[in-house]
Amino acid sequence: MTRRRFTLGLAVVAVPLVLALLGPLFTGAPGPRSGSFTLGGEHWLGTDFVGRDVWRQVLHGGRTVVLTALAATALAYLVALPVGLVSALTHVRRLEELLMRPLDVLLAVPSLLLILLVASVFSPGAAGIALLVALVNVPDAARIVRAAAGEVAARPAVEALRMQGETWWRIAVGYVGRSALRTLAADAGIRLTGVLYLVSTAAFLGVGVAPDAADWAVMVDRNRTGLFVQPWAVVVPALLIVALTTGTNLLFDAALEKTPRQKGRRP
Amino acid sequence: MNHTTGPVAEIRDLRVEIDGRAIVDGVNLRVRPGKVTALVGASGSGKTTTGLALLGEYPPGARVTGEVHRSADGLVGYVPQHPAAVLNPARRVSALLHDIARPQVRGLPRAERRTAARELVLRSLSDAQLADGEALLRRYPHQLSGGQQQRVVLAQALLLGARIVVADEPTTGQDALTKSRVVGQLAAVAARGIAVVLLSHDLDVVRALADEVLVMRAGRVVESGPVERLWTAPRHEWTRRLLDVQRAAAPRDGTGIEAAQPLLNVLNLTAVHGRTTVLRAPHLALHPGECLAVVGRSGSGKTTLARCLAGLHRDHDGEILLDGVALPRSLRHRSRTQLAAVQYVFQDARASFDEHRPVLGQVARTAVRLRGADDRTATEEASATLGRLGLSDDLAHRLPGELSGGELQRAALARALLARPRVLICDEITSGLDTVTRRALLDLLAGLVGDGDDLSLVLVTHDLDTARLAHRIAVLDAGELVEQGPTGRILAEPQHAFTVSLMNATAHLEAGSRFRART
Numbered sequence: 049m050t051r052r053r054f055t056l057g058l059a060v061v062a063v064p065l066v067l068a069l070l071g072p073l074f075t076g077a078p079g080p081r082s083g084s085f086t087l088g089g090e091h092w093l094g095t096d097f098v099g100r101d102v103w104r105q106v107l108h109g110g111r112t113v114v115l116t117a118l119a120a121t122a123l124a125y126l127v128a129l130p131v132g133l134v135s136a137l138t139h140v141r142r143l144e145e146l147l148m149r150p151l152d153v154l155l156a157v158p159s160l161l162l163i164l165l166v167a168s169v170f171s172p173g174a175a176g177i178a179l180l181v182a183l184v185n186v187p188d189a190a191r192i193v194r195a196a197a198g199e200v201a202a203r204p205a206v207e208a209l210r211m212q213g214e215t216w217w218r219i220a221v222g223y224v225g226r227s228a229l230r231t232l233a234a235d236a237g238i239r240l241t242g243v244l245y246l247v248s249t250a251a252f253l254g255v256g257v258a259p260d261a262a263d264w265a266v267m268v269d270r271n272r273t274g275l276f277v278q279p280w281a282v283v284v285p286a287l288l289i290v291a292l293t294t295g296t297n298l299l300f301d302a303a304l305e306k307t308p309r310q311k312g313r314r315p
Numbered sequence: 316m317n318h319t320t321g322p323v324a325e326i327r328d329l330r331v332e333i334d335g336r337a338i339v340d341g342v343n344l345r346v347r348p349g350k351v352t353a354l355v356g357a358s359g360s361g362k363t364t365t366g367l368a369l370l371g372e373y374p375p376g377a378r379v380t381g382e383v384h385r386s387a388d389g390l391v392g393y394v395p396q397h398p399a400a401v402l403n404p405a406r407r408v409s410a411l412l413h414d415i416a417r418p419q420v421r422g423l424p425r426a427e428r429r430t431a432a433r434e435l436v437l438r439s440l441s442d443a444q445l446a447d448g449e450a451l452l453r454r455y456p457h458q459l460s461g462g463q464q465q466r467v468v469l470a471q472a473l474l475l476g477a478r479i480v481v482a483d484e485p486t487t488g489q490d491a492l493t494k495s496r497v498v499g500q501l502a503a504v505a506a507r508g509i510a511v512v513l514l515s516h517d518l519d520v521v522r523a524l525a526d527e528v529l530v531m532r533a534g535r536v537v538e539s540g541p542v543e544r545l546w547t548a549p550r551h552e553w554t555r556r557l558l559d560v561q562r563a564a565a566p567r568d569g570t571g572i573e574a575a576q577p578l579l580n581v582l583n584l585t586a587v588h589g590r591t592t593v594l595r596a597p598h599l600a601l602h603p604g605e606c607l608a609v610v611g612r613s614g615s616g617k618t619t620l621a622r623c624l625a626g627l628h629r630d631h632d633g634e635i636l637l638d639g640v641a642l643p644r645s646l647r648h649r650s651r652t653q654l655a656a657v658q659y660v661f662q663d664a665r666a667s668f669d670e671h672r673p674v675l676g677q678v679a680r681t682a683v684r685l686r687g688a689d690d691r692t693a694t695e696e697a698s699a700t701l702g703r704l705g706l707s708d709d710l711a712h713r714l715p716g717e718l719s720g721g722e723l724q725r726a727a728l729a730r731a732l733l734a735r736p737r738v739l740i741c742d743e744i745t746s747g748l749d750t751v752t753r754r755a756l757l758d759l760l761a762g763l764v765g766d767g768d769d770l771s772l773v774l775v776t777h778d779l780d781t782a783r784l785a786h787r788i789a790v791l792d793a794g795e796l797v798e799q800g801p802t803g804r805i806l807a808e809p810q811h812a813f814t815v816s817l818m819n820a821t822a823h824l825e826a827g828s829r830f831r832a833r834t
Binding site: 203209 | 645669
């Protein structure tokens with residue numbers, strides 16, 4: 049059962065990943081533009097809102113999205129994990145306040161507003177956007193890490209580890225982090241989807257990615273107007289994004305699944 | 316005894332198999348109205364499976380042969396060991412009970428239904444010995460104590476008109492006073508002509524309550540008969556063993572030890588939880604090689620005392636001196652030597668292990684961290700200690716989830732012992748174990764103290780039987796240290812009123828005195 053889920057997850061996540069990373073290698077020079085939102089003809093998936101070939105856009109549009117979103121999610125967790133774990137495991141109330149309160153302030157500012165504000169001053173590139181998106185995700189992620197870890201940190205097992213004089217690293221990462229892994233993996237999956245669309249919304253407003261860039265998220269956004277005339281320009285990139293997030297979640301689930309044990313209910 | 320009354324339920328030649336392994340094999344049982352039938356045996360002996368068979372419930376995937384008969388009106392109520400599991404946590408007690416009462420008043424005119432239902436509910440509560448029933452109705456299940464939850468479940472069964480009540484380990488983990496209350500409450504149920512089936516490994520309770528006893532072992536009934544006959548003349552070897560462990564353990568002699576310098580000295584300890592003071596202990600000393608029992612009811616502050624000593628409860632004033640040097644309040648500030656010197660064994664052994672790693676590795680870490688042993692020596696030492704406590708290498712390599720409660724408790728003990736502690740604090744480590752396992756563990760502890768290593772033991776317990784193992788006893792009541800002294804004196808001539816009542820309740824149960832007026 050676990051193996052099947054693993055294969056399924058791998059298959060689902062492979063399609064968008066392969067397209068995103070290898071897609072640009074298989075495209076030739078851009079052909080002449082045709083009319084907006086046409087179907088059939090020499091364009092396999094029709095044309096988009098400015099008359100470009102959708103298939104070519106799909107092949108080109110994965111790399112930025114996937115890399116930006118993955119980098120932003122990873123970065124957000126890189127900061128959130130230590131902050132959350134430290135504040136869950138410390139008994140010094142002041143340290144906990146010092147770590148969490150500033151993040152609450154950040155939480156109160158709408159994330160898009162913050163991105164627009166910073167972008168208008170610095171006009172960041174793709175890497176800058178990844179950093180910004182990671183930054184606005186840190187407070188949420190840190191709160192979730194702290195909540196998940198806080199429950200584990202209160203268990204007698206942690207007291208027993210302290211009684212053994214165990215190191216902070218072994219307690220925090222080896223036990224607390226590991227026990228909270230399932231919750232965190234679920235959150236990371238959701239966060240990835242959120243990050244994808246945050247990047248695309250920013251692009252729509254002219255921040256980071258160009259508004260007509262070959263980018264799956266931007267494609268979904270910009271081609272919405274022609275959804276009923278030429279659905280492929282929206283459906284294909286949207287499905288790829290869904291496959292990316294669903295596949296990641298399936299992989300996480302399969303990896304975290306415990307070996308099925310004969311667990312008879314005590315009658 | 317009136318043998319003319321027909322049984323309300325009968326089990327004939329019951330056999331329950333899972334994956335070809337028989338959990339219950341060839342069990343015969345007759346349940347009579349107004350009588351208490353007890354199933355006795357160690358955990359895993361098939362008591363619960365037999366009890367649930369009366370309800371027509373079997374474990375999933377079980378193959379069942381044999382017959383279970385119930386008389387036409389023979390509704391069965393079940394009071395599980397953990398009653399919270401069967402009470403909907405989102406609804407108040409009144410809603411839980413009214414749901415059952417409402418269909419019973421459907422025949423009445425609309426205007427009278429409400430009051431009639433309320434009357435039924437209140438009567439069921441008083442039948443279940445919940446004196447302040449009206450106040451409880453407004454509470455949610457999690458706002459009740461374990462004993463109150465148990466009685467609410469009982470009230471549900473009585474309200475439903477159950478003719479048989481199956482009570483699964485109703486006294487496990489309870490102190491003597493609560494136990495005698497549970498006994499009284501079940502006796503009252505039986506006095507109303509309801510058949511009670513008691514599943515228990517607590518022999519004192521069985522002795523006090525049961526009419527008929529079936530002794531089970533590994534799914535089979537090895538012996539059955541009236542309770543007096545069984546106690547005075549047990550026929551089967553296993554029954555004798557069960558009873559013997561109960562009678563063992565004579566008080567120890569504590570003379571000569573107090574002369575030495577105290578190892579651990581507690582001065583003016585006051586512990587708080589938030590703003591409430593939960594413990595006051597002006598003076599308490601522990602001498603090298605001594606075993607001190609801390610006795611009290613649940614909520615008396617005995618666990619808090621133990622946690623203060625171990626550095627797990629930081630909110631306290633006063634001093635804890637080890638060899639005359641004050642120990643830091645929190646174990647985070649204690650040095651390795653101080654950590655190793657005072658070790659703590661948790662009540663819930665299962666929760667105190669990391670469920671992802673094999674037991675052996677976790678036990679060995681104590682030697683690595685606290686004594687600076689290298690990995691190989693530590694593992695060998697852990698394996699040897701576990702072996703000494705009766706855990707084979709095969710068991711030690713498993714994950715905690717694959718070990719039984721008794722095995723984990725011994726592993727937890729091994730984990731603490733590997734630090735070569737000078738003070739070992741054991742927090743209720745025998746509650747929830749059956750008598751045979753408990754006796755084995757207590758013998759083990761007694762052996763440790765007598766070993767000559769000058770290991771001192773602090774035994775936190777609600778059970779005076781366990782306390783008998785100690786040289787000295789300290790009695791706690793409602794957060795106050797009310798009495799302390801040599802075991803012999805405390806047990807023979809308790810001074811404080813609370814100690815006297817605790818002793819009486821225990822003696823009551825032990826004497827098997829009848830709570831029920833026999834006719």
